[in-house]
Amino acid sequence: MHYLKAIFVGLFSWPLIVAAGASAQEPVDYEVIERIKAEAFGNSQVMDVAGTLADVYGPRFSNSPSYNRAIQWAQEKFEEFGFDAQIESFGPVGLGWENRYTSVHMLGPEYMTIIAYPVPWSRGTEGRITGTAVFVNAAAIRSEAELEAYRAEVRGKVVFVAPERQLVPDFEPSGERFTQAQLDDWSRFFVLPQSEPATAVYVPPTTSSLGAPLPLERIEAFLETAGASLLVSPGMGTNLGAFDKGTVRVVGGAPISPADPKPMPHVIVAPEHYNRVVRLLERGVEVTIEAEVRIHYDEEDLQDYNLVAEIPGTDLAHELVMIGGHFDAESAGTGATDNASGSAVVMETMRVLHSIGAQPRRTIRAVLWGSEEAGHLGSRSYINNHFANWETGEPLPDYDNLSVYFNTDWYGRFRGIFLEGNPLVVPIFSAWMKPFNNLGLTHLIPVNTRGTDSDSFNAVGLPGFKFLQDDLEYFTTTWHSNMDVYDRLVAEDLMGNAAILASFAYHAAMRDEKIPRVEERLINGRRWLK
Numbered sequence: 153m154h155y156l157k158a159i160f161v162g163l164f165s166w167p168l169i170v171a172a173g174a175s176a177q178e179p180v181d182y183e184v185i186e187r188i189k190a191e192a193f194g195n196s197q198v199m200d201v202a203g204t205l206a207d208v209y210g211p212r213f214s215n216s217p218s219y220n221r222a223i224q225w226a227q228e229k230f231e232e233f234g235f236d237a238q239i240e241s242f243g244p245v246g247l248g249w250e251n252r253y254t255s256v257h258m259l260g261p262e263y264m265t266i267i268a269y270p271v272p273w274s275r276g277t278e279g280r281i282t283g284t285a286v287f288v289n290a291a292a293i294r295s296e297a298e299l300e301a302y303r304a305e306v307r308g309k310v311v312f313v314a315p316e317r318q319l320v321p322d323f324e325p326s327g328e329r330f331t332q333a334q335l336d337d338w339s340r341f342f343v344l345p346q347s348e349p350a351t352a353v354y355v356p357p358t359t360s361s362l363g364a365p366l367p368l369e370r371i372e373a374f375l376e377t378a379g380a381s382l383l384v385s386p387g388m389g390t391n392l393g394a395f396d397k398g399t400v401r402v403v404g405g406a407p408i409s410p411a412d413p414k415p416m417p418h419v420i421v422a423p424e425h426y427n428r429v430v431r432l433l434e435r436g437v438e439v440t441i442e443a444e445v446r447i448h449y450d451e452e453d454l455q456d457y458n459l460v461a462e463i464p465g466t467d468l469a470h471e472l473v474m475i476g477g478h479f480d481a482e483s484a485g486t487g488a489t490d491n492a493s494g495s496a497v498v499m500e501t502m503r504v505l506h507s508i509g510a511q512p513r514r515t516i517r518a519v520l521w522g523s524e525e526a527g528h529l530g531s532r533s534y535i536n537n538h539f540a541n542w543e544t545g546e547p548l549p550d551y552d553n554l555s556v557y558f559n560t561d562w563y564g565r566f567r568g569i570f571l572e573g574n575p576l577v578v579p580i581f582s583a584w585m586k587p588f589n590n591l592g593l594t595h596l597i598p599v600n601t602r603g604t605d606s607d608s609f610n611a612v613g614l615p616g617f618k619f620l621q622d623d624l625e626y627f628t629t630t631w632h633s634n635m636d637v638y639d640r641l642v643a644e645d646l647m648g649n650a651a652i653l654a655s656f657a658y659h660a661a662m663r664d665e666k667i668p669r670v671e672e673r674l675i676n677g678r679r680w681l682k
């Protein structure tokens with residue numbers, strides 16, 4: 153019963169809770185929970201939904217045509233589940249961008265197929281190009297004069313623009329379920345679980361006795377004006393095994409506007425393939441690259457879309473319990489673990505509640521968010537329209553009607569719930585977790601988190617929560633990579649997550665009071681609004 157220990161320590165850390173939590177026991181409806189579990193495990197559609205999003209619609213990159221097709225399908229699927237779901241637009245967010253074809257090869261000195269993905273927002277090549285490879289080590293260029301020296305050398309060439317990435321054997325398992333000891337530690341102390349060892353992150357050298365290298369944007373701008381035909385970089389990641397062996401991590405960032413220049417053609421390739429070319433060039437061997445990249449820009453539709461479905465409440469229908477997850481994904485894989493998984497769990501949660509005939513007192517509203525990977529744009533815009541002015545934090549009329557928001561991003565089993573600086577929820581969430589202890593949900597984690605759409609709620613003082621999830625292979629393999637695909641998903645984890653989310657949403661919608669808010673809180677040491 154590790155969670156009791158966690159709660160005891162929680163109480164000890166926050167004398168405040170003794171007063172708040174010592175009152176009546178938080179009610180738990182075991183009869184409804186059994187029906188939720190039976191539906192979520194007996195009639196699950198979560199893998200079918202996740203598989204459709206990942207396999208049929210693919211990357212669902214922010215504001216891309218595949219995103220738009222996927223959200224239309226999800227709206228229809230919600231209808232099939234018994235909901236009148238609405239697509240709500242927001243924006244403008246910028247250009248749509250989609251990889252339509254990418255093919256990169258080394259033709260000489262010997263033939264090699266190269267695993268390659270375009271950098272989001274970059275242009276395609278001018279048809280199929282063939283060029284000699286040149287190595288320009290961007291990390292070692294410290295002045296405009298050094299850069300200028302490359303001008304004649306790069307014209308019409310394929311430029312390998314980063315240093316060789318050192319790869320070493322990886323003796324760690326790539327998948328992980330948290331141990332009870334790890335969960336106990338995180339429930340005791342105010343530390344964030346650090347899934348990715350800080351020392352393992354590849355950081356290009358920024359300073360030395362010779363000074364800082366020029367910014368990459370400056371080097372890219374030079375290479376474009378100097379007439380380079382294509383830039384090539386190795387996949388980002390660690391040098392301790394993750395994101396190599398053909399796994400390529402590609403990150404998009406914020407969309408560009410129609411007025412922005414479209415960046416020059418640029419592909420990210422498997423580090424092993426990248427390194428071989430760079431070593432050949434360093435040996436003085438001539439390397440010939442053939443490449444063709446076709447990019448589709450959507451200049452017409454600059455809006456992006458959230459999808460909203462709800463179960464109307466009864467006597468407290470004007471109050472809201474919200475659940476959600478982001479529907480967009482990065483471009484190289486099919487966004488299965490980030491976040492077809494969470495999107496499917498949200499849709500399945502609503503299906504389960506509808507199927508068991510749940511009649512919540514408060515309205516339960518699910519939202520699948522657009523453009524999370526581009527900066528949480530869908531949830532920020534929603535907050536701005538419904539709850540509080542995003543810039544000033546000034547509340548709108550619905551601000552006081554929201555009870556709570558639960559977010560699900562990623563794919564591992566729910567193992568705990570982050571408290572986000574709110575000690576008042578300890579007795580409530582403890583009671584709600586108990587029926588799911590046997591699915592592995594056992595711990596309250598007293599830390600504040602950042603990094604997904606629940607931030608948008610927390611930023612204006614609304615109670616947004618997310619679950620601590622088993623990493624599985626996220627930080628070693630799937631994180632924004634070409635290997636974020638359906639095969640990584642674990643059905644039992646997603647079924648359990650849907651059951652838990654359904655129960656949390658239902659209990660939040662049924663209790664007499666809304667989820668208590670704290671007046672002021674520290675998020676990662678910083679004072680936030682409210």
Ligand SMILES: [Zn+2]
Pocket residue numbers: 478490491561562604
């Ligand atoms: Zn995500």
